[in-house]
Amino acid sequence: xxxxxxxxxxPRDLILVVAAIWVGLYFAEKWAPKHGVKLNDLNxxxxxxxxxxxxxxxxxFAIENFSAFxxxxxxxxxxxxxxxxPSGGLLIAGIVALIYGQRKKLSLWPTxxxxxxxxxIFAVGIALSHLASGSAFGKETSLPWGVELWGVxxxxxxxxxxxxxxxxxxxxxxxxxxxxxxxxxxxYIGLTIGARLFLEAFRGDSVxxxxxxxxAQVVAWIFLAMSLFLLGGGINNISKVSIxxxxxxxx
Amino acid sequence: xxxIQRRLSYTLVLITALAWIFISADSSGTPTAGEIxxxxxxxxxxxxxxxxxxxxxxxxxxxxxxxxxxxxxxxWCGPCRAEMPAIQKLYDEYKxxxxxxxxxxxxxxxxPFEVVPFVKEHNLTFPILxxxxxEVGKKYQLxxxxxxxFIDSYGIIQExxxxxxxSEALLRTRIEALLEN
Numbered sequence: 441x442x443x444x445x446x447x448x449x450x451p452r453d454l455i456l457v458v459a460a461i462w463v464g465l466y467f468a469e470k471w472a473p474k475h476g477v478k479l480n481d482l483n484x485x486x487x488x489x490x491x492x493x494x495x496x497x498x499x500x501f502a503i504e505n506f507s508a509f510x511x512x513x514x515x516x517x518x519x520x521x522x523x524x525x526p527s528g529g530l531l532i533a534g535i536v537a538l539i540y541g542q543r544k545k546l547s548l549w550p551t552x553x554x555x556x557x558x559x560x561i562f563a564v565g566i567a568l569s570h571l572a573s574g575s576a577f578g579k580e581t582s583l584p585w586g587v588e589l590w591g592v593x594x595x596x597x598x599x600x601x602x603x604x605x606x607x608x609x610x611x612x613x614x615x616x617x618x619x620x621x622x623x624x625x626x627x628y629i630g631l632t633i634g635a636r637l638f639l640e641a642f643r644g645d646s647v648x649x650x651x652x653x654x655x656a657q658v659v660a661w662i663f664l665a666m667s668l669f670l671l672g673g674g675i676n677n678i679s680k681v682s683i684x685x686x687x688x689x690x691x
Numbered sequence: 692x693x694x695i696q697r698r699l700s701y702t703l704v705l706i707t708a709l710a711w712i713f714i715s716a717d718s719s720g721t722p723t724a725g726e727i728x729x730x731x732x733x734x735x736x737x738x739x740x741x742x743x744x745x746x747x748x749x750x751x752x753x754x755x756x757x758x759x760x761x762x763x764x765x766x767w768c769g770p771c772r773a774e775m776p777a778i779q780k781l782y783d784e785y786k787x788x789x790x791x792x793x794x795x796x797x798x799x800x801x802x803p804f805e806v807v808p809f810v811k812e813h814n815l816t817f818p819i820l821x822x823x824x825x826e827v828g829k830k831y832q833l834x835x836x837x838x839x840x841f842i843d844s845y846g847i848i849q850e851x852x853x854x855x856x857x858s859e860a861l862l863r864t865r866i867e868a869l870l871e872n
Contacts (some may be wrong), residue, residue, distance in 0.1 A: 450835070480707060485708075505860065505863075505864045508863040512863070518860065520852075556833040577731075591727065592725050592727070592730040637712070646717065653716050654716070664708060665705055668701040669701075672697055672701045673698070
């Protein structure tokens with residue numbers, strides 16, 4: 441364990457995330473035809489938003505901290521990973537994906553199904569990087585499997601996260617593609633959000649809101665409700681539109 | 692029928708999840724990080740006392756009320772050398788506003804005779820501390836050089852930057868955030 445922590449200590453923990461994207465992409469490419477998604481489209485819908493994430497995150501950070509960059513404009517191309525706005529980057533990545541999807545007339549649900557292996561393996565990579573960097577650490581516990589961290593026994597929350605991500609990945613691995621496009625993706629989302637909602641309770645770094653509630657759990661519950669609504673019937677209506685779109689695009 | 696069963700089970704899942712949120716609420720209302728000393732964001736910066744190159748003794752906790760950048764470095768480390776001029780420039784710019792730098796040389800894994808010439812060569816005016824036993828390296832769980840810890844006036848670590856060199860803009864954004872706190 442200590443060897444793993446030494447090898448992947450920050451900032452090298454990012455290697456785990458990049459490796460996970462690479463492995464996820466390998467499997468997504470293998471399974472994309474099952475979902476009726478072309479390999480070229482699959483690669484583009486991953487790489488173009490990634491480029492958007494990197495450039496958008498840096499540019500938005502520079503806009504937010506304009507005075508610092510005005511005094512030192514060459515920092516705009518600095519290799520410092522911390523000169524970055526992650527949520528802004530995600531927003532730009534989402535916009536790039538939407539524009540690409542619209543221009544190529546990609547069907548939403550089959551595309552999301554095809555991307556699911558990337559997301560599932562990416563989640564394993566993120567969990568491993570949390571373990572390597574010590575992020576997402578656990579709260580204090582007296583349970584026998586607690587790990588000593590900073591002088592107290594804590595829940596091994598990163599190990600819980602890795603186990604959950606691997607379990608979800610193995611469940612998806614053996615799941616046959618559903619009749620309705622989107623069910624495969626929504627199952628993944630529901631399981632992942634459910635796991636986050638459950639495991640957040642053991643974290644020591646939660647953002648606490650009114651009444652001691654954990655913000656991540658409240659947000660996760662809202663997304664869980666949305667994914668269950670879609671799985672419970674909402675997807676049928678959306679899928680009909682999606683299947684019709686696919687038939688039209690094949691013609 | 693199957694439809695109704697599915698909807699019922701989903702409703703049950705949501706009710707259980709809601710109950711779990713309330714059961715697992717943190718009644719203390721504070722994150723575990725609290726005031727435990729650890730080299731992590733939102734934790735209390737581990738305290739230390741070291742001698743400077745001028746023979747003066749400096750204790751980190753004595754600097755409460757000031758914003759502090761603790762920079763762990765060595766003369767053989769290229770990125771450490773590269774970021775020193777930017778640190779010096781911003782130290783000059785912000786020291787009047789209550790910002791200070793403690794550049795802790797990892798003397799136990801460096802050549803002590805190269806430290807002073809390096810300081811003179813770069814005209815560094817902030818305190819250069821010598822960690823001869825590895826005490827600070829151990830307390831700050833040093834794995835990569837340089838490692839920088841931005842500590843607010845309450846002694847809480849607000850940001851950890853592992854690796855470098857830190858650009859001027861990066862330093863400026865973090866220092867300004869510290870001073871705003």
